[in-house]
Amino acid sequence: MVLITLVSSDEQNFPVERELLKQSGTIETLIVNMNLDDEDTDAAAMPIPLPNVKGDVLEKVIQWMEHHKGDPVKEGDNEDNNAEIVVPQWDDDFFKPAMYGSKHLELTVAASYLDIKNLLTLSCKAISNTFKGKTGPQIREEWGVPNEFTPEEEEAIRKENEWSE
């Protein structure tokens, strides 16, 4: 088992199985480009710095990748049936505790940065699930988004939305 060390922004080291990192487009590209798979290279001696990912977030990401080890990685964008993606129970429980806070946000941004498509998709889907069947003001309240509209503007947007359906 080959281990590769990832270094988070706060300089914590995370030795991770080579196999797991296939899920991350960014790291996979890096490994391939730098020939870290080459037997002669000492992979452990070449830690990969991830200056955009904090330790606790990276830990979460690795935890997620471990659970999803061996899942097929999607190729390219498939935007056909985005609305029908189902978030598995395990992932739901995994995301839920931090859903409305900035931890989930950081996880999602990290997924985007590390190009872990499945994680990004599920994480976004989990967020979008909280919007379903809610009105604008309800979403605003739930997520703590400040209201920038006057009542008239809000009414006009709502009417136009209904009309454009």
Add this chain to the structure above:
Amino acid sequence: MISFQMEVNHLRIAPLTRKNSFPSARKFSGLDFRKEFKGSVLERKAKNQRGIISAIIGRISDWTGLSRKTPRRHNLVSDSQSDDVQCPINEFPCEILVEIFSKLDRTSAVKCREVCSKWKVIVEDSTSLRESLLTTKTLSRLCIRGVPKKESGGKKMVEMRWIDYDTQSCKAIIIPYPLNINTNPLFFAFSLFEIQRIIIQDLAFTDEIVHFLRTNLHSCPSLSPVQLTLNNLDFSAAKSLTLHHLLAAVGKSLEVIEIQSAYGIRPLDFTDAHVSQLDVNKIRRLVVDKIRLSGCTNRSLLLGDHSLRLFISANNFPTLVLDRCNVTTAVVCDYSQEWLDSAQFDENAVHRHQVCTVKRCHRVKASHFEDECSKRRLNCRRSSVTRTTTIYNIQSEHGHDEFTFALCPVPVEEKKEEMTN
């Protein structure tokens, strides 16, 4: 060292999967480039350049007690203070918000416009959302109707209703009159519409309405309506240019144009010049009916022989209804003759039939009509005569085709007036 920093910051601002989601990023402040600017290399550069000056200003403002707000840093991931962020979801880069919205169904995605202006802009402008979720909807009809005061409870309102024949659905929005593009823009709705027919009725036909309509229609991804109907409109505030402006936007694709029950209309409001804005090859039906001209009664719209000759030269013969127009007997006969001639080259059409109705046109007279027909060797037969209408069936010498010509003479009272004048 510097180049490394720049690279890191670049990555932070633009994650690798970035698509060009905002080609038309504009107008609203909600896009907030300032946020991205804050804490970025660019800001630091700018600060260094203006360092001394801003330090002095800072000191002065400290001294005067006008303390400047310290900008909050917006580094998303490595910022150790990000737990304090009050609204984490709006700290997301736009790409990720698009990613989130794209997981919704159409209705919910549209609802997200109501949350805040940043979301509004993202939903409106994202090309990837347009491709996947917010696809264009075809409207069979768009009806713009003045709501009578009785129905709207005293206030003047306008109902805009779309009808979709395929799904048998319709939906209306009621907006206050006069239509104001600044307070009631419907750009987003229109940007989802492809409109086939436009019907405007029970309103005053004014520059404001045309402006409102044109500006909204401008957001349509493709604008090629086949029909324009103006029904029961008050033209008294309209100018010749009012209809010109509307036709400039929609005229070239029209196949049917109808002006019915227009009142307060003046001779210059619908003329040959308006017809020449249309594509004469496309028009299948041109209707001007139940016109009430303002002022003296014996005038007519300046729509006449020139338009008919345009159709003749394009070898396209729409069904015509011309009420109070400026056509002459000779050209109307030319029109029917040319139509009959055009039929001879068309072997597929065995029994063709075309109708032309000419009402209350001063320069078309029944007595002349039959003479003109016989001059052209057209077989003209009076098929029915009522008090108000005479119907002629015209056939060429050999053909099976029939051109029906309905003629309503100018009412007798008006003729008398004319005589006395």
